[in-house]
Amino acid sequence: MRYVKWTFYTLIALTVFAFLHYVLPQHDIVRITNTDTRRIDFGENSIFWASPDAGTGAAQATRDVKFIETIQQNGRPMVYRNEDTGWIWPPYFKFNSYNLQTEASDLRSTSADPRWVVVTHYGWRNEFFTIFPNAVAVRLAEGPNERIIPWTNIVILTLLAVAGIMLRRMWRQFRERTLDPLFGTAEEVWEDAGDRAGAARRGARTSWGRFKAWLRSLGS
Template sequence: MKAILKYFLILVMLSLHIVLVGAVNYAFPSYDQTIITGMEVRRVDKDGPISKSNPQDGPVRDVYYIFTEDPASKKVMTYRNEDTGWGLPFYFKFDSALTQAKAQAFANEKKVVQIKYYGWYVSWLNEFRNVVSIKELAEGETKANPWFSYIFYAFFALTFFLSVQLVRGWFDSSK
């Protein structure tokens, strides 16, 4: 019975750490090096983009979308460009129209840019990464690295290792 409880507690610790790592991966900024190829604006409500199959049934808002292409692999990606306002995660972004104007300028000049974003791209849920900022990359310059995320990943790996050792110590010392 003790072995089952020990492995159950380790499984709980693993689950907790997976959730924490997922939260950091979603909410902390990441960076992509890309070329902007186009953009559009869609009117959406709580159910997603408004269309014949999804008529407006509540308050609506405009959401900007930015279409990009990776310069090396030619893989395309769509980003959402929406204000976070005062909500979670705390980016306090109120300038999505200005970011969209910058994206349009970069698209016209076909410049390589760094996109700072948060979130995940899940195509079957129609979920896109949200752009926080766009910056032009100089010739030979590479994208930034998400160092705070790396620090948190290392911290969570350490706390998982220590929590497993603690649980093992509780059960092994009682023998």
């Protein structure tokens, strides 16, 4: 049972880690090479795409999606989608995808004369499932080696840790004040009932023994 318990806890921890890694903001220093709009037919991976841009029609099986194409410092390509998140999850309240596309277009550069930019995004890039991170902000970087401190993530994770500690303390107090006395009383009642049952069995055996002895005395 110990292995089952720790396996269960590990799965929960991995799920929480993956969830936070997906929704919390991340920062990449890249060089923008192109901006584009493509028609996308959504399939099994539709859960990894945001809702239509604010003010447009309802969600459909196919629609235009804006993309920002970049090159990372190691020379590998990275493509971001540029979609509004609106008021739904995750709560980035992003309504400026058109403005962001314009800013990204203005920051394009070549390898001969690179302009490094910081792209803030959430989500993952997976080529097999055709998943793209969603860019939420872009700005000119101080340089390719700019140090970025993720203050937002630090604050959110700190608040979550504090909330987790408080919930754990509340649960322990609830268990000590409510559950433990309740189960302790139930255990005492169960043990008392077991003692009475044992006494009854012993009494029954004693009475039966006396009855058999009486029968034997009659036969003699």
